[in-house]
Amino acid sequence: MMVLLLEHPRVIAPERRNDIANTPLTSCLLTGYVAGVLKREGHDVDIVEGYLDNLSYAEIAERVKAMAPDLLGVHMVYQWQRDQLLFDFLEGLKTAGVVSYIAVYGYYPTFAFETILQECRAIDGVVVGEPELTFAELASRLSRGADTENIPGLAWRDAGGKIRCTRRGLVNDLDQLPFPVRTGAMMRLPEINIQGSRGCYGGCTFCYINPFYGQGSHWRGRSPENIVAEIDEIIAKWGKRDFYFTDPNFFGPGERGQRRALHLASLLKSRNISFGIEARVNDIHDETIGALVEAGLRHILIGLESGRDESLKRLNKMTTVAQNEEALRILRRHGIEPNVGFIMFEPGSTLQDVRTNFEFLKRNLLLDNLAVTANLLYHYQIILKGTPAFQKLVSEGRLKVSEDSYEGVVLYENEGVACLAEVMRRITNFLFARMAGVWSGRVKPPAGAPEIYKKVNSLLVECFETLLTALESGEHLNEEERDKFARRNELKMAELLATIPGGDI
Structure with missing residues (x-):
């Protein structure tokens, strides 16, 4: 058919x-x-x-x-x-x-x-x-x-209009699936997406990866041989050698996951490719990262999420701040500056939580790159249906759901946190819009752009710290004062970025 x-x-x-x-x-x-x-x-x-x-x-x-x-x-x-x-x-x-x-x-x-x-x-x-x-x-x-x-x-829908659904069991052996059909449009992307595994052995409250797969879902990995066979086919057919593993959890659990990654690295080493991955911080081991870098690993996303152990427990990360910092040290030792997942603002965050997060980011040199800084200083926890956080907040009567009941909005418990989140979201959205052309690769920045970005980055960090300090001292900003603070700093950014090709604002 x-x-x-x-x-x-x-x-x-x-x-x-x-x-x-x-x-x-x-x-x-x-x-x-x-x-x-x-x-x-x-x-x-x-x-x-x-x-x-x-x-x-x-x-x-x-x-x-x-x-x-x-x-x-x-x-x-x-x-x-x-x-x-x-x-x-x-x-x-x-x-x-x-x-x-x-x-x-x-x-x-x-x-x-x-x-x-x-x-x-x-x-x-x-x-x-x-x-x-x-x-x-x-x-x-x-x-x-x-x-x-x-x-x-x-x-x-049955004959009476009632909606019915029964979940299907998982595909346990991913090697039995044929390689995905790839369109010309997909192959025009700068990196070719490839899937080496499905699911995750974690249970973060904000994540809906495992709920998507269903009750009893777990991490499942393709064999290294099967993955390499697909990569070889792509190289032969398309001549592409830049890949990105879409797995939310590249390594898989424990020692078994590390052995699998080492075996995959040994097979990839002779392929002359580059690739990126996403991983949990507790899976960042020195020997394995070294082998993957030799095989072509060039970038990685790790989910730090917080610089405060109490927050990591609330998020059910099953990791610690010490593990976050050790992962950063290992990756940098091997020449990789990671992209990081981070939740600056949780529904229950206090100003102390936010301060601890901010000091963690500064201490670990994570606020030195403008694009990264803009992400980290505004990111709030999004509550999506299917996640444990959504279910918990609904049961507590603390969630306002969107018109399609898929995304929930929860009011911050702390007024100061709400103020800081609102203002930083506005300022960073201004920056995202202004930099849209450059960050998407559609336009080329001038030769002096790095120095300009450095100044804007410093301004963004200063905005955050100035407002956080004021709120910690007991100040309360009404809507007009918040608007003035945001507009003043947007104008400063606009002046600094005057020579940078514009976005869509």
Whole structure:
């Protein structure tokens, strides 16, 4: 049968310029893996890259009409609000009889399937969790004209309109999955995404990686040989040698994870590639990092999250500040300056918590790069449905949910923290907008840019410390005073950045 998989167009909201990705990086290969499994089952599959190819819905509609697929799958990526444009597009296709069955999939649909099925009648089913085997069964039933009820992993409406869903078991042996289908648009990215594992052995309260995979989910890794076979295929077919592992937890648990990483490093060493990874700080071991660097490791994201042990316990990180600092030392010893995940503002943060975080960042030289500083000095904890934090705050009656009930907003318990978070969010959003062209690579900065960035970075740190100190001394800023503080410093930044090519403000 004919299957079309759509990566739909989406727009990043200006007020959310640098929040976490709309969906975790691990989701970027969902469509490719679904396509790979469907092709293996004998189905004709096409992928439309609406986002990467910058297609309009009108252009996509023509593609859908030309193919006339029996099944349309849409990787539904959350955009921080109800996606009425997408819903209207799907309603139009269904009304026109262009496609008979529409299924959506991804992280957002997994947790919001009830809302989606209630609000968009054109959508027939929502694939919940790992999508490959569910799609294969759905396509098989549709091709045979069989009913599509009671498919594990598929949320659907019964004859009475009641929404039903049963979760599907995990793919335990990832080596049994075919390599993901890769489009030309994906291969134009500066780094080629590759997935070496799924899930995580951690249990952070803010994370929805494991809830996505379902009850009893765990870390699962592909064999190093299987990973290298895919890399060899990409090198041979596309000539690409820059990779990024999308795994939220590259290493996997304990000694077994370290041995696997060392074995993978030994196989990669002769490939002459470069790659990036993401990892927990407790998995940063000197011997393993040294071997990976020799094999081509060039950058890494580690989740520090806090400089205060009490906060790490609240977040259930199962790590310590000492481990955070040791990981930084090891990585720097091997020539890697890591990108870091950090939550400056939690719902229950006190000014003392924020001060401890700030001093931790300064002590560990993490506020010396403008792009990094801008991230670290504003990041607050986002509460997404499916996470333990969401469930806890809802049960406590402390969460205000968004219109689609997917994202929750919780008021800060401490008024001073709320003030600091609000002002820094505004100032950093101004900076993100002003630097959008340069940081996206669309425009080239002038020769003197590094010195300018250094001055802006110092100003940003000064803003944070000045306001934090004032709040610690008992000052209270009303809305007008907050606005004046933000505008004054935005003007200073604008003056310093006058010679830097502008963004979109």
